[in-house]
Amino acid sequence: MNSNIKHKIIVAVFSLIFIGAFICCIIKPATEYSESERRKLNQFPEVSFENVFKGDFFSKFSDYAVDQFPLREQFRKIKAFFTYNVFMQKDNNDIYVIGDQASKMEFPLRENSVIEATEKIEYLCNKYLNGSKVYCSVIPDKNYFLAAENGYPGVDYDKMMSVFNNNLEGVTYIDIFNTLDIDDYYPTDTHWDQANIKDTVNALANGMEIQLNADYKENVLEPFFGVYYGQSALPLKADKITYLTNEYTESATVINYETGKYLPVYNTDKFTAKDPYDIFLDGAVSIIEIISPKAKTDKELIIFRDSFGSSLAPYFTEYYSKITLLDTRYIQSDLLGDYVEFSGQDVLFIYNTSVLNNSNMLK
Amino acid sequence: MVFSSIEFLFYFLPIVIILYFAVPMKLKNFILLITSLFFYFYGEKVYIILMLAAIVSAYVNGLLIEKFRGTKLSKLFLILSIAINAGMLVFFKYANFTVDNLNSLLGVNITLANIALPIGISFYTFQTLSYTVDVYRGDVKAQRNIIDLAAYVALFPQLIAGPIVRYSDIDNQLQHRTITVKKVSDGIRRFIIGLSKKVLIANALGQLCDIFRNTPEKSVLFFWIYAISFSLHIYFDFSGYSDMAIGLGRIFGFEFMENFNYPYISKSVTEFWRRWHISLGTWFRDYIYIPLGGSRTTKIKWLRNILIVWLFTGLWHGAGWNFIIWGLYFGALLLLEKLFMKNIPDIISHIYVLFAVIISFVIFNAPDMKTVLSDIGGLFGAGNIPISNTVTLYYLRSYALVIIAAIIGATPLVKNLANKIPEKVSNILEPIVLIGLIVPITAYLVDGSFNPFLYFRF
Numbered sequence: 001m002n003s004n005i006k007h008k009i010i011v012a013v014f015s016l017i018f019i020g021a022f023i024c025c026i027i028k029p030a031t032e033y034s035e036s037e038r039r040k041l042n043q044f045p046e047v048s049f050e051n052v053f054k055g056d057f058f059s060k061f062s063d064y065a066v067d068q069f070p071l072r073e074q075f076r077k078i079k080a081f082f083t084y085n086v087f088m089q090k091d092n093n094d095i096y097v098i099g100d101q102a103s104k105m106e107f108p109l110r111e112n113s114v115i116e117a118t119e120k121i122e123y124l125c126n127k128y129l130n131g132s133k134v135y136c137s138v139i140p141d142k143n144y145f146l147a148a149e150n151g152y153p154g155v156d157y158d159k160m161m162s163v164f165n166n167n168l169e170g171v172t173y174i175d176i177f178n179t180l181d182i183d184d185y186y187p188t189d190t191h192w193d194q195a196n197i198k199d200t201v202n203a204l205a206n207g208m209e210i211q212l213n214a215d216y217k218e219n220v221l222e223p224f225f226g227v228y229y230g231q232s233a234l235p236l237k238a239d240k241i242t243y244l245t246n247e248y249t250e251s252a253t254v255i256n257y258e259t260g261k262y263l264p265v266y267n268t269d270k271f272t273a274k275d276p277y278d279i280f281l282d283g284a285v286s287i288i289e290i291i292s293p294k295a296k297t298d299k300e301l302i303i304f305r306d307s308f309g310s311s312l313a314p315y316f317t318e319y320y321s322k323i324t325l326l327d328t329r330y331i332q333s334d335l336l337g338d339y340v341e342f343s344g345q346d347v348l349f350i351y352n353t354s355v356l357n358n359s360n361m362l363k
Numbered sequence: 364m365v366f367s368s369i370e371f372l373f374y375f376l377p378i379v380i381i382l383y384f385a386v387p388m389k390l391k392n393f394i395l396l397i398t399s400l401f402f403y404f405y406g407e408k409v410y411i412i413l414m415l416a417a418i419v420s421a422y423v424n425g426l427l428i429e430k431f432r433g434t435k436l437s438k439l440f441l442i443l444s445i446a447i448n449a450g451m452l453v454f455f456k457y458a459n460f461t462v463d464n465l466n467s468l469l470g471v472n473i474t475l476a477n478i479a480l481p482i483g484i485s486f487y488t489f490q491t492l493s494y495t496v497d498v499y500r501g502d503v504k505a506q507r508n509i510i511d512l513a514a515y516v517a518l519f520p521q522l523i524a525g526p527i528v529r530y531s532d533i534d535n536q537l538q539h540r541t542i543t544v545k546k547v548s549d550g551i552r553r554f555i556i557g558l559s560k561k562v563l564i565a566n567a568l569g570q571l572c573d574i575f576r577n578t579p580e581k582s583v584l585f586f587w588i589y590a591i592s593f594s595l596h597i598y599f600d601f602s603g604y605s606d607m608a609i610g611l612g613r614i615f616g617f618e619f620m621e622n623f624n625y626p627y628i629s630k631s632v633t634e635f636w637r638r639w640h641i642s643l644g645t646w647f648r649d650y651i652y653i654p655l656g657g658s659r660t661t662k663i664k665w666l667r668n669i670l671i672v673w674l675f676t677g678l679w680h681g682a683g684w685n686f687i688i689w690g691l692y693f694g695a696l697l698l699l700e701k702l703f704m705k706n707i708p709d710i711i712s713h714i715y716v717l718f719a720v721i722i723s724f725v726i727f728n729a730p731d732m733k734t735v736l737s738d739i740g741g742l743f744g745a746g747n748i749p750i751s752n753t754v755t756l757y758y759l760r761s762y763a764l765v766i767i768a769a770i771i772g773a774t775p776l777v778k779n780l781a782n783k784i785p786e787k788v789s790n791i792l793e794p795i796v797l798i799g800l801i802v803p804i805t806a807y808l809v810d811g812s813f814n815p816f817l818y819f820r821f
Contacts, residue, residue, distance in 0.1 A: 006790040007548035013798055015380070022377035056366075058405050065370040066452050068811050079806035086803075087567070087768075090761040093810075106755070108579050153580075153754045319817070 005351055011225040024070045030069065036076070036230025038274060038290040041067040056340050073233075080233035090152070098150050100187040102144040102228035102236060107153040110357050111163050117359035121349050124304065124333055125170060128342040131303075135208050136171040139352040140162065142190065145182035157355060164356060171349065174207030175201045188239045189226020190354075191277055194311040201315045208346060209347040211296070214318045216244035221271045221279070227235035241276060248317040251294045257287035257339060265290065265314050280310035286331035289324050292317040302326065306355050320346070328357075332363045364405040366607045367561045375402065383615060392514040392537060395615065399519040403483070406523075410481035415450060418513045420447045421491040422506070425498045429505040437499065441794025444495040448488040449520055455481055460682035483523035487516055489646055495781070496531040497649060503531045511537045524604045526622040526642035533617055536651035540616035550613030555804075557796045560599045561653055562804045564772065566811065567765045568596035571758060572728070580749055585755040586741040591764070594724045595769040598627065601640070619646075627773045630712040631704070632696040632719060641678070647672050670694050685735050689726045 001009075010212075029032045034041050045051060045060035053332045069075065083092040090096060125134055140157065147154030167172055184196040192200075195218055205212040223238030243266045263282050270278040281288050284307050287361075301320040303309050309325055316323050324340055336342075355361065364371050377400045386394055404411050424444035433435040455478055462475045494512075497503045506512040515537060521528050575581070605622035612619045626638035635642050648657075655668045667785040670691065677690020696719055707715075725742065729735040740746060771777065785794065 001787065001790040003786070003790055004544075006794060010548040010797060011796050013794065015799060018373065018796070019377045019381065021373045025373050032503060053408060058791075062364075062368065062370050065374060067811060069369055069373070069805075072809055075806040075809040079810040082803045082806065088764045089567075089758065136673055148753075151753065151760070152756055153757050194497055238394075332456045362510075 007048075015313070016299065021070070025065070025068070028068065028070050029074075033274070034067075034072075035274070036073060037199065038227060039229065040164075044068075055129075068339050072328055075232040077235075084234070092232060092234075095293040096146075096150075096152060096227055096238065097232060097234060099145050100237055101142065101146060101182055101185070102226075102232050103145070103146050104228065104231070106141060106143050106357060107147075107155055108355055109155045109160055111159075114163045114356050115167050117356045117362065118164060119350070120328070120333065120359065120362050121168060121171065124328075124336075124349075127333070128340075129347050131270070131344040132347045134171040134347045134349070135174055135204075136168065136349040137176050137204060137207070139175045139192070139350065140180060140353050141354045142182065142185050144177070145180075145185075145251065154186070155353065157353065160353060160356065161300070172202055172207065176203050179203045186222070186226045186239050186241075186247050186312060188229040188236050189277060190228065191226070191308060191311065192235055193242065194280070195243055195312070197312070201217055203311070204312075204348070205319075208348065209345075212315060212318050214246050214248060216246050218242050219266075221246055221268065221276070224271075224276050227275070227278070231293060241271070241279065242339065243279060243311075244314065246318075248292055249314050252290050252292040252314075252317045254281055255280050255289040255291070256285055257289070258285050260289075271307045277310070279305070281313060281325065283307075283310070284327060284330065285325075286327050287324070287336075288313075289322065290314075290317060292321055295319055297321065300324070300342070301344070302345050302347045304328065304347070304349045304351075306351050308352050309350055312350065326363045330363075339340075364402055366604065366611075367558060367566075367803045367804075367808065369805075372558075372805075372808070375405075379615075386656060388739060390614075392511050395519075396510055396514040396517060399514065399517040399522060399631045400517040403517060403522060407482045410455075410479075410484075413455070413481050413484065414487055414517065417451065417487055418509075418516050420444060421494050421516065422509050422512050424495050425505040425512070426507070427774060428498050441495055445492060448492045448495075452488045454478070455484055456527060457678070457682045466489045473782055486525050486527060487522060488515055489527050490530070493527070493646065493650060496529050504819055506530075506534075507695055516810075518612075518617075520535065520608045520615070520617075522620060524601070524608065525640075526605055526608060526619050527646050528619055528642070529705060530648075532620060539749060542616040546616065547614050550615075552610070552793065553613060554610030555608050555800055557603045557608075557610055558804055560603030560606060560772070561799050562811075563800075564765065564769050565596055565599035565791060566807065568599065569617065571762050571765075578754055580752055581741060581755045582750060582752045582755045583741065583744050584751040584759070586738065586748075587754065588762075588766075588818050590721045590738075590742060592719045592726045593728050595766065595773060596629075597724060597727075598623070598773055599769060625773065625775050626778045627720070628775065629716050630709055630818055631698055631700050632716060634699075635716055635720060636693070643676070645674060651675060661742065666698065669698055673697070677821070684731050684732050685726050688735070689723055692723055692726065706809075740818050794807050 019139065027178070030043055031041050032043075033039070042060065042063040044064050045057050047057070048055075068239055080092045083089045091105060095102060096105065097103075116261040121136065138161065143152070143154045144157050146152065161177075168237065180197070184200075185192050201212060210293075220240050220242050222240035225236075229236050229239075243349045245266070249265045252265050253266075254265055255261075256263060260281075263283075265281065266279050268279050268283045272284060272333065277283070281290070290313060295317060296319050299319070300322040301316055302324045302338045303313060304314075304326050305312075306327065306329065309327075312324055313325055324345075326336060328336075364375060366372075373395070374648065375398075379394070382394050382398065403414060411510070414793070421444065424440045424447075427440040428437050428444070429441065439540055457477055459475060465471065494503075494506075494515075498505045506515075515528070515530060515533060571592045572589055575585060575592075584687050589808055602623040608617045620642055622640060622642050624638040624641065626635050629638055629732040650671045652668055652676060653669065656664055657668060658665050658720070660668070673690040673694030674687065675690070675691070677686045677688070680686045680689070704712075722739070722742075725738045726735050729738055744750070781789065
C-alpha cells in the first residue's frame, strides 16, 4: 500500500468513527439505570437560559455524555481487560480479584471513625437501652481474608478491634472472626452467604445465651451476580443465592416500616430486581420488624445492623417472637424512639468492618 | 472542555469538522472562531469576556501601533497593550497571592475576594502580547481583519494549553494555508498519539500520584515512586496535550511549533529547557531575556537577566512560593552549568539532569511550602519513615508496567524503531495501530472519572 492510500484510509476511517459515533450518541435512547454499577445514569440536563449561562448545564452535559455513551458496558469491560491484562495492574477502580473472589480495597484504617462508631453505640445504649442485655459483634469484610495474604493494602484489623473494644463499655462483645473464612462469602458480592454462617450463628447464640438448633431446607436462586461483578467489569463466574427455610421462617411475617407492606422473610420477587441480595427481608430499610408466631420464646430482639444483618436475622426467628432491625444509615438515631418501643429486649449491635471504618454513615 | 473527553471527541469535534470542511476557505476562520469561542465558553462562562477584551485590545492597539509607527504614540499604544494584557494576567493570577503575602509580611488584614483564575489566561495573554510586540518591531503587519486575529487568539487547539503560538508563525497561514489529505492524516496521527499519551499513560500515573498524596502510610520508596511518576505524568500530560494541539492544528491546515523534544534525554538543564515547553522558553528568550540584553552585557546584568527570566518562568506556572523556588532553582542550575560545569561525562550529566528535574517537579507539585519540605525530606528518609512497606510494594507492582512504558515512551526509542519499519509495512500497520488505539482510549474515557489536565491552572 502506498502512502497516499494510507493517508486516505486514515482520513476516511477516522471521519467515519468520529462522525458515526456522534450520530450514535445523538440517536441512542437514554438509559436510566446501570445494572452493573447499581446507580442511576445521568440524563440530558435541562436546557434553559439560567442553566446554560448561570448554572451547571455544561458539567452535567459532560456527565451525561459519559454515562450515555453507546456500548458503555462493553467499553467498561474493555477498560477492565486493558487494566488487568495489558497494563497488568492489580486492581480496577479499587476492585481486585483473587481466584473467583472479588473484593474492594479498604484502607487505611480510620481510627477516629472506629471511635465514633463506639460513641454512637454508647449513645444509643444510654438513650434507649437501659435494662436491656446488650451484645455487640463485628463482621470481618472480605479484605480481612484476602488483602494481607495477597499483598493488597488493607486495614490493620487487630488494631481496629483493639480500638473498638477499648472504647466500648457496657456491652458484651462476641468475637466471630474465627468462625468465618473467605468461602463463607459470595464470590461476586460483599456479603456473606446465609447458608455458610451456621458456625457464626452458633457463636452468637452462645454469646447471647440462647438456643438455636433448628434444621433448615436450602433453597437456591441462580444465577446471582453480586455487586462486584458489575463494578469489576470482568467475566466472573455466576454465583448463587441459597436461602434457608423452616417452619419458623415460613410462618414469620416481615413488616417494612417504610412501605407499610407485610412480606415474607424471603421476598424472592427481589431476585430479579436491582440487587438480588434484597430477597433477605426486602433489602436495606431503616426499620423492619419480623413477627415469628412459632418462636420458642416470647422474648424480643432488637438488632442494630447493616445489610449483613438481613441474612442473619432469619436464624433468630426460631427463638425470638419479635425481631426489630434498625439501620441507622437510613434513620436518625434520635427518631427511633418515635417508632420503636424500647422495653428491655435483648439487643445486638452487629456491623461489618467497612461500616466501622466509615462510621460517618451511621446517623 | 478537555480534548480527552467524550463530549470533545464525539460531540464537539465531529461538529467542528463537518462545519469546517463544508464551508469555503474564506469562511473557515470564522467557523474556527465561533467554535473556539463556544469551546472556551463551555468551560469558562464568565471570563470569556476577558479573552474578548484581550482580542479587542490587541486588534485596536496593533492597528494604532502600525498607524503611528515611528512616533512616540506608537510606543504608547504598545505600552498600553502590554499594560492591559499584563494587568489582566497579574490581577487574576497573582492578586490573591500578593494580598496573602502582604498580610503575612506586614501583619495587616487586607481582604480580597477569592479571584478565580480564568482558564488559559497565561496562554492567550502571552499570545496577544507577542502579537503587539511583533507589530511594534515591524516583524509582522497589523491584522486588519478582526475575525482572523480573533481566530488566532481563540483557536481552540492551542487556547487553553498551548503551544504558545506566535502570530508571526501563523500570520501567513491564517489566509493562505493549504489543507491536504496528507496533512489531515498526519494531524489525525499526531492527535491520536497525543490522546494515547494523555489517556493511557498520563492519567494512570496521575492516579498513582493522587494515591500517594492520600495514603498516610508512606515510605522512602513511595516518595521516589511518586517523584518519578509525577515527572513522567507531567511530561506525558503536557506533551500529550501539545501533540493533540499540533495534530488538530494540522487537521485545520495550520503548522504549530513543536513544544517538546524528548526532554528526558538531556545532558544538561540548559538542554532540558530547549526540549521542554519549547514555546514558553523561546517566548521568554525573545520577549524578556534578549530585550534585557541577554548574555551580551556585563556579567552582573547577565546574572540579573537569567534570574529575572527564571523568576517569571516560575511565576508563570503558578502563584505560589513553590513555583518561584522552582523557577529560581532552574535559574541557579543554569548559571552553575554555564560557569562551572564543563567536560562532564555524558552518563553522569544525564543522571544529574534526571535527578535535578525530578527534585524540581517534587517542588513544583507541592501544594504549599510545608509540603515542599516534607516531600523533599521524605525522599531522603526524613520523619522516620520506613524504606518500604506493603502499600508501597503493592502500588509499585501494580503500576510497574505503566511506569516502564512511560520511561521508554519518554525516549526516542519507539520513534526510532517505528522509523526502521519498511514503508510498505508501516503503511499497513499505522492505520491499524491508530484505529486500535481508539478502542482502549474510548474505554478509559467511558469508565474513568479521573481525567484532569495539569496545565489547566494556567
